[in-house]
Protein backbone atom coordinates (compact mmCIF):
# COMPACT_ATOMS: atom_id res chain seq x y z
CA UNK A 488 0.00 0.00 0.00
CA UNK A 489 1.43 3.43 -0.86
CA UNK A 490 2.54 5.50 2.10
CA UNK A 491 0.33 8.43 1.18
CA UNK A 492 -2.74 6.37 1.77
CA UNK A 493 -1.90 5.31 5.30
CA UNK A 494 -4.25 7.80 6.83
CA UNK A 495 -4.92 8.50 10.47
CA UNK A 496 -7.57 6.65 12.40
CA UNK A 497 -10.24 9.27 11.77
CA UNK A 498 -9.61 9.67 8.06
CA UNK A 499 -12.41 9.18 5.60
CA UNK A 500 -12.14 7.72 2.13
CA UNK A 501 -14.68 7.67 -0.62
CA UNK A 502 -15.11 6.17 -4.03
CA UNK A 503 -15.22 8.67 -6.89
CA UNK A 504 -17.46 6.44 -8.97
CA UNK A 505 -20.22 5.43 -6.56
CA UNK A 506 -19.49 7.67 -3.56
CA UNK A 507 -19.19 4.79 -1.08
CA UNK A 508 -17.51 5.85 2.20
CA UNK A 509 -14.92 3.74 3.97
CA UNK A 510 -12.56 4.27 6.87
CA UNK A 511 -9.69 2.51 5.08
CA UNK A 512 -8.02 3.04 1.74
CA UNK A 513 -8.08 0.11 -0.62
CA UNK A 514 -7.20 -0.48 -4.25
CA UNK A 515 -10.69 -1.58 -5.16
CA UNK A 516 -14.07 -0.24 -4.11
CA UNK A 517 -16.08 -2.85 -2.22
CA UNK A 518 -19.37 -1.29 -3.26
CA UNK A 519 -18.99 -0.98 -7.04
CA UNK A 520 -15.86 -3.02 -7.72
CA UNK A 521 -14.02 -0.18 -9.48
CA UNK A 522 -10.21 -0.16 -9.23
CA UNK A 523 -8.21 2.88 -8.13
CA UNK A 524 -11.27 4.97 -7.46
CA UNK A 525 -10.82 5.50 -3.72
CA UNK A 526 -9.20 8.62 -2.36
CA UNK A 527 -9.06 10.42 0.94
CA UNK A 528 -11.67 13.07 1.72
CA UNK A 529 -9.61 16.04 2.79
CA UNK A 530 -11.15 18.95 4.59
CA UNK A 531 -14.39 17.28 5.55
CA UNK A 532 -15.36 18.12 9.08
CA UNK A 533 -15.32 15.11 11.37
CA UNK A 534 -18.78 15.88 12.74
CA UNK A 535 -19.80 17.97 15.74
CA UNK A 536 -17.25 18.07 18.53
CA UNK A 537 -19.14 20.17 21.07
CA UNK A 538 -22.53 19.27 22.49
CA UNK A 539 -24.71 17.84 19.77
CA UNK A 540 -27.74 19.74 21.09
CA UNK A 541 -28.79 22.93 19.30
CA UNK A 542 -30.17 26.08 20.91
CA UNK A 543 -33.77 26.12 19.75
CA UNK A 544 -36.49 23.57 19.36
CA UNK A 545 -37.49 22.74 15.78
CA UNK A 546 -40.91 23.69 14.51
CA UNK A 547 -43.18 20.64 14.31
CA UNK A 548 -46.87 20.80 13.36
CA UNK A 549 -49.46 18.05 13.91
CA UNK A 550 -50.05 16.40 10.55
CA UNK A 551 -53.81 16.97 10.77
CA UNK A 552 -53.33 20.74 11.18
CA UNK A 553 -51.37 21.08 7.97
CA UNK A 554 -53.36 22.45 5.07
CA UNK A 555 -53.19 20.01 2.23
CA UNK A 556 -51.90 21.34 -1.02
CA UNK A 557 -53.38 19.12 -3.68
CA UNK A 558 -52.93 21.56 -6.53
CA UNK A 559 -51.05 19.96 -9.39
CA UNK A 560 -47.37 20.84 -9.53
CA UNK A 561 -46.69 24.07 -11.31
CA UNK A 562 -44.46 23.27 -14.26
CA UNK A 563 -42.82 25.35 -16.90
CA UNK A 564 -42.39 23.76 -20.29
CA UNK A 565 -39.09 24.24 -22.09
CA UNK A 566 -40.94 23.70 -25.39
CA UNK A 567 -38.58 20.89 -26.23
CA UNK A 568 -41.23 18.20 -26.09
CA UNK A 569 -38.80 15.32 -25.69
CA UNK A 570 -37.10 17.04 -22.75
CA UNK A 571 -40.36 18.16 -21.14
CA UNK A 572 -41.70 14.63 -21.15
CA UNK A 573 -38.55 13.16 -19.60
CA UNK A 574 -38.82 15.81 -16.87
CA UNK A 575 -42.37 14.61 -16.17
CA UNK A 576 -44.16 17.42 -18.03
CA UNK A 577 -41.86 20.39 -17.63
CA UNK A 578 -39.52 22.06 -15.21
CA UNK A 579 -40.68 22.19 -11.58
CA UNK A 580 -39.66 25.33 -9.64
CA UNK A 581 -37.15 24.82 -6.81
CA UNK A 582 -36.07 21.49 -8.24
CA UNK A 583 -32.54 20.24 -8.77
CA UNK A 584 -31.80 18.20 -11.85
CA UNK A 585 -28.65 16.29 -12.69
CA UNK A 586 -27.84 15.71 -16.35
CA UNK A 587 -25.08 13.12 -16.66
CA UNK A 588 -23.35 11.69 -19.68
CA UNK A 589 -20.04 11.07 -21.40
CA UNK A 590 -17.97 14.16 -22.22
CA UNK A 591 -18.77 15.43 -25.71
CA UNK A 592 -22.09 13.61 -26.04
CA UNK A 593 -24.02 16.90 -26.38
CA UNK A 594 -25.15 17.81 -22.85
CA UNK A 595 -24.10 21.44 -23.21
CA UNK A 596 -25.77 21.69 -26.63
CA UNK A 597 -29.03 20.26 -25.31
CA UNK A 598 -29.05 22.54 -22.28
CA UNK A 599 -28.12 25.63 -24.26
CA UNK A 600 -31.04 24.93 -26.60
CA UNK A 601 -33.38 24.37 -23.64
CA UNK A 602 -32.10 27.54 -21.95
CA UNK A 603 -32.80 29.55 -25.11
CA UNK A 604 -36.38 28.24 -25.28
CA UNK A 605 -36.84 29.00 -21.61
CA UNK A 606 -35.45 32.51 -21.93
CA UNK A 607 -37.67 33.15 -24.95
CA UNK A 608 -40.64 32.94 -22.58
CA UNK A 609 -39.29 35.94 -20.73
CA UNK A 610 -38.01 33.84 -17.83
CA UNK A 611 -34.64 34.79 -16.41
CA UNK A 612 -32.11 32.13 -17.36
CA UNK A 613 -28.51 31.89 -16.24
CA UNK A 614 -25.92 29.68 -17.91
CA UNK A 615 -22.77 29.26 -15.87
CA UNK A 616 -19.95 27.57 -17.68
CA UNK A 617 -17.01 26.40 -15.64
CA UNK A 618 -15.64 24.38 -18.55
CA UNK A 619 -15.50 26.98 -21.30
CA UNK A 620 -14.99 30.71 -21.58
CA UNK A 621 -18.10 32.73 -22.34
CA UNK A 622 -16.72 33.41 -25.83
CA UNK A 623 -16.70 29.67 -26.55
CA UNK A 624 -20.27 29.31 -25.33
CA UNK A 625 -21.19 32.25 -27.54
CA UNK A 626 -19.56 30.49 -30.51
CA UNK A 627 -21.62 27.39 -29.85
CA UNK A 628 -24.77 29.51 -29.58
CA UNK A 629 -23.88 31.05 -32.94
CA UNK A 630 -23.54 27.60 -34.53
CA UNK A 631 -26.96 26.71 -33.15
CA UNK A 632 -28.52 29.93 -34.43
CA UNK A 633 -29.20 30.99 -30.85
CA UNK A 634 -27.07 34.12 -30.86
CA UNK A 635 -29.97 36.36 -29.96
CA UNK A 636 -31.20 34.23 -27.04
CA UNK A 637 -31.73 36.24 -23.85
CA UNK A 638 -29.54 33.96 -21.74
CA UNK A 639 -27.18 35.46 -19.18
CA UNK A 640 -23.82 33.80 -19.64
CA UNK A 641 -21.17 33.52 -16.96
CA UNK A 642 -17.94 31.68 -16.54
CA UNK A 643 -17.29 31.03 -12.89
CA UNK A 644 -16.01 28.14 -10.82
CA UNK A 645 -15.98 29.62 -7.33
CA UNK A 646 -19.03 28.38 -5.46
CA UNK A 647 -19.17 31.45 -3.22
CA UNK A 648 -19.28 33.79 -6.24
CA UNK A 649 -21.86 31.63 -7.97
CA UNK A 650 -24.14 31.65 -4.93
CA UNK A 651 -23.78 35.42 -4.61
CA UNK A 652 -24.74 35.84 -8.27
CA UNK A 653 -27.71 33.49 -7.92
CA UNK A 654 -28.86 35.24 -4.75
CA UNK A 655 -28.76 38.65 -6.49
CA UNK A 656 -30.19 37.59 -9.84
CA UNK A 657 -32.79 35.07 -8.62
CA UNK A 658 -33.18 33.42 -12.05
CA UNK A 659 -35.96 30.97 -12.83
CA UNK A 660 -33.44 28.54 -14.28
CA UNK A 661 -29.72 28.21 -13.64
CA UNK A 662 -27.54 25.74 -15.51
CA UNK A 663 -24.21 24.80 -13.94
CA UNK A 664 -21.88 23.27 -16.53
CA UNK A 665 -20.29 21.25 -14.97
CA UNK A 666 -20.54 20.41 -11.29
CA UNK A 667 -17.02 18.89 -11.43
CA UNK A 668 -15.44 22.29 -12.12
CA UNK A 669 -17.06 24.08 -9.17
CA UNK A 670 -15.02 24.44 -6.00
CA UNK A 671 -15.86 25.62 -2.54
CA UNK A 672 -13.22 27.44 -0.49
CA UNK A 673 -14.69 25.78 2.59
CA UNK A 674 -13.45 22.41 1.40
CA UNK A 675 -9.76 21.80 1.43
CA UNK A 676 -9.32 19.63 -1.64
CA UNK A 677 -8.92 19.98 -5.38
CA UNK A 678 -11.94 20.71 -7.65
CA UNK A 679 -13.55 17.54 -8.97
CA UNK A 680 -12.89 15.43 -5.88
CA UNK A 681 -15.80 13.71 -4.19
CA UNK A 682 -15.86 16.14 -1.25
CA UNK A 683 -15.79 19.21 -3.54
CA UNK A 684 -18.47 17.90 -5.89
CA UNK A 685 -20.69 16.93 -2.97
CA UNK A 686 -20.22 20.25 -1.19
CA UNK A 687 -21.03 22.23 -4.35
CA UNK A 688 -24.06 20.08 -5.18
CA UNK A 689 -25.31 20.37 -1.62
CA UNK A 690 -25.07 24.19 -1.54
CA UNK A 691 -26.65 24.56 -4.98
CA UNK A 692 -29.58 22.22 -4.29
CA UNK A 693 -30.16 23.95 -0.96
CA UNK A 694 -30.27 27.26 -2.82
CA UNK A 695 -32.81 25.80 -5.28
CA UNK A 696 -35.10 24.71 -2.44
CA UNK A 697 -34.81 28.05 -0.65
CA UNK A 698 -35.16 30.38 -3.64
CA UNK A 699 -37.45 28.59 -6.08
CA UNK A 700 -34.83 28.61 -8.83
CA UNK A 701 -34.62 25.40 -10.85
CA UNK A 702 -31.02 24.26 -10.97
CA UNK A 703 -29.56 21.96 -13.58
CA UNK A 704 -26.21 20.38 -12.78
CA UNK A 705 -24.19 18.92 -15.62
CA UNK A 706 -22.08 15.92 -14.59
CA UNK A 707 -19.53 14.22 -16.81
CA UNK A 708 -19.27 10.49 -16.53
CA UNK A 709 -15.62 9.97 -15.70
CA UNK A 710 -13.38 7.06 -16.44
CA UNK A 711 -10.46 7.65 -14.13
CA UNK A 712 -10.78 7.75 -10.36
CA UNK A 713 -9.40 11.22 -9.67
CA UNK A 714 -12.54 13.09 -10.73
CA UNK A 715 -15.82 12.28 -9.04
CA UNK A 716 -18.58 11.07 -11.35
CA UNK A 717 -22.23 12.17 -11.38
CA UNK A 718 -23.31 9.16 -9.33
CA UNK A 719 -21.92 10.73 -6.15
CA UNK A 720 -24.61 13.44 -6.25
CA UNK A 721 -27.56 11.39 -7.53
CA UNK A 722 -29.10 11.11 -4.06
CA UNK A 723 -28.99 14.90 -3.53
CA UNK A 724 -31.09 15.94 -6.50
CA UNK A 725 -34.78 15.48 -7.39
CA UNK A 726 -34.27 14.28 -10.91
CA UNK A 727 -31.45 12.35 -12.55
CA UNK A 728 -31.23 12.26 -16.34
CA UNK A 729 -28.59 10.55 -18.42
CA UNK A 730 -27.80 11.58 -21.96
CA UNK A 731 -26.61 8.57 -23.91
CA UNK A 732 -25.51 7.71 -27.39
CA UNK A 733 -22.73 6.05 -29.29
CA UNK A 734 -19.89 7.90 -30.89
CA UNK A 735 -20.29 8.00 -34.64
CA UNK A 736 -24.06 7.63 -34.29
CA UNK A 737 -26.19 10.76 -34.54
CA UNK A 738 -28.98 9.55 -32.25
CA UNK A 739 -29.07 10.40 -28.54
CA UNK A 740 -31.34 9.16 -25.80
CA UNK A 741 -32.18 11.21 -22.74
CA UNK A 742 -33.25 8.82 -20.00
CA UNK A 743 -34.65 9.59 -16.57
CA UNK A 744 -33.33 7.19 -13.94
CA UNK A 745 -34.84 9.02 -10.98
CA UNK A 746 -37.60 11.60 -10.92
CA UNK A 747 -39.39 12.89 -7.87
CA UNK A 748 -41.85 14.71 -10.17
CA UNK A 749 -42.52 12.15 -12.86
CA UNK A 750 -41.96 8.65 -14.14
CA UNK A 751 -38.51 7.13 -14.08
CA UNK A 752 -37.44 5.23 -17.22
CA UNK A 753 -38.96 7.88 -19.47
CA UNK A 754 -36.93 8.47 -22.61
CA UNK A 755 -36.53 11.33 -25.04
CA UNK A 756 -34.90 10.81 -28.41
CA UNK A 757 -32.80 13.38 -30.24
CA UNK A 758 -30.77 13.50 -33.40
CA UNK A 759 -27.52 15.46 -33.49
CA UNK A 760 -27.39 17.63 -36.59
CA UNK A 761 -25.30 20.55 -37.77
CA UNK A 762 -27.87 22.84 -36.19
CA UNK A 763 -27.81 21.12 -32.81
CA UNK A 764 -30.16 18.51 -31.44
CA UNK A 765 -33.41 17.87 -33.26
CA UNK A 766 -36.23 16.02 -31.58
CA UNK A 767 -37.20 12.60 -32.83
CA UNK A 768 -40.89 12.54 -31.95
CA UNK A 769 -41.55 9.11 -33.46
CA UNK A 770 -38.67 6.94 -32.27
CA UNK A 771 -40.47 3.79 -33.41
CA UNK A 772 -39.58 4.72 -36.97
CA UNK A 773 -35.97 4.65 -35.84
CA UNK A 774 -36.14 1.26 -34.16
CA UNK A 775 -37.94 -0.35 -37.08
CA UNK A 776 -35.44 -1.07 -39.81
CA UNK A 777 -36.82 -0.34 -43.26
CA UNK A 778 -39.87 -2.55 -43.50
CA UNK A 779 -41.36 -3.43 -46.84
CA UNK A 780 -42.93 -6.82 -47.49
CA UNK A 781 -43.47 -8.77 -44.24
CA UNK A 782 -40.80 -11.46 -43.97
CA UNK A 783 -40.69 -14.67 -41.98
CA UNK A 784 -38.87 -14.48 -38.64
CA UNK A 785 -39.55 -10.81 -38.11
CA UNK A 786 -42.28 -9.25 -36.01
CA UNK A 787 -43.00 -5.93 -34.35
CA UNK A 788 -43.45 -5.73 -30.61
CA UNK A 789 -45.22 -2.81 -28.94
CA UNK A 790 -43.75 -1.98 -25.56
CA UNK A 791 -44.03 0.89 -23.13
CA UNK A 792 -41.00 3.03 -22.39
CA UNK A 793 -41.95 5.47 -19.62
CA UNK A 794 -45.37 6.78 -20.68
CA UNK A 795 -44.93 6.31 -24.42
CA UNK A 796 -45.51 3.23 -26.54
CA UNK A 797 -42.47 2.24 -28.57
CA UNK A 798 -42.45 -0.24 -31.44
CA UNK A 799 -39.51 -2.58 -31.62
CA UNK A 800 -38.66 -5.08 -34.32
CA UNK A 801 -37.70 -8.58 -33.25
CA UNK A 802 -35.86 -10.79 -35.72
CA UNK A 803 -35.40 -14.50 -35.14
CA UNK A 804 -33.64 -17.16 -37.16
CA UNK A 805 -33.40 -20.90 -36.56
CA UNK A 806 -31.07 -22.98 -38.72
CA UNK A 807 -29.54 -26.48 -38.61
CA UNK A 808 -26.34 -26.46 -36.58
CA UNK A 809 -23.08 -27.96 -37.76
CA UNK A 810 -21.79 -27.90 -34.15
CA UNK A 811 -22.30 -30.53 -31.49
CA UNK A 812 -23.35 -27.72 -29.17
CA UNK A 813 -25.86 -25.50 -31.04
CA UNK A 814 -25.44 -21.73 -30.81
CA UNK A 815 -27.85 -19.47 -28.93
CA UNK A 816 -26.97 -15.96 -30.01
CA UNK A 817 -28.88 -12.94 -28.66
CA UNK A 818 -28.44 -9.24 -29.38
CA UNK A 819 -30.35 -6.71 -27.31
CA UNK A 820 -32.11 -9.19 -25.03
CA UNK A 821 -31.44 -11.44 -22.07
CA UNK A 822 -29.97 -14.78 -23.19
CA UNK A 823 -31.33 -16.67 -20.19
CA UNK A 824 -34.85 -15.54 -21.11
CA UNK A 825 -34.34 -16.91 -24.61
CA UNK A 826 -33.22 -20.22 -23.08
CA UNK A 827 -36.38 -20.26 -20.96
CA UNK A 828 -38.68 -19.63 -23.92
CA UNK A 829 -36.93 -22.35 -25.94
CA UNK A 830 -37.38 -24.75 -23.00
CA UNK A 831 -41.10 -23.92 -22.78
CA UNK A 832 -41.51 -24.43 -26.54
CA UNK A 833 -39.78 -27.80 -26.32
CA UNK A 834 -41.64 -29.04 -23.24
CA UNK A 835 -45.14 -27.70 -23.93
CA UNK A 836 -45.37 -27.21 -27.67
CA UNK A 837 -43.17 -30.11 -28.71
CA UNK A 838 -40.98 -27.95 -30.92
CA UNK A 839 -37.48 -29.43 -30.96
CA UNK A 840 -34.47 -27.11 -30.90
CA UNK A 841 -31.73 -29.68 -30.39
CA UNK A 842 -29.31 -29.58 -33.28
CA UNK A 843 -30.54 -26.10 -34.29
CA UNK A 844 -28.80 -22.76 -33.94
CA UNK A 845 -31.05 -19.96 -32.65
CA UNK A 846 -30.34 -16.29 -33.38
CA UNK A 847 -32.37 -13.45 -31.91
CA UNK A 848 -31.96 -9.76 -32.62
CA UNK A 849 -33.94 -6.94 -31.01
CA UNK A 850 -33.46 -4.06 -33.40
Ligand SMILES: [Zn+2]
Nearest residue numbers: 502505516519
Ligand atom coordinates in the same frame (compact mmCIF):
# COMPACT_ATOMS: atom_id res chain seq x y z
ZN1 LIG B 1 -17.38 2.56 -5.74
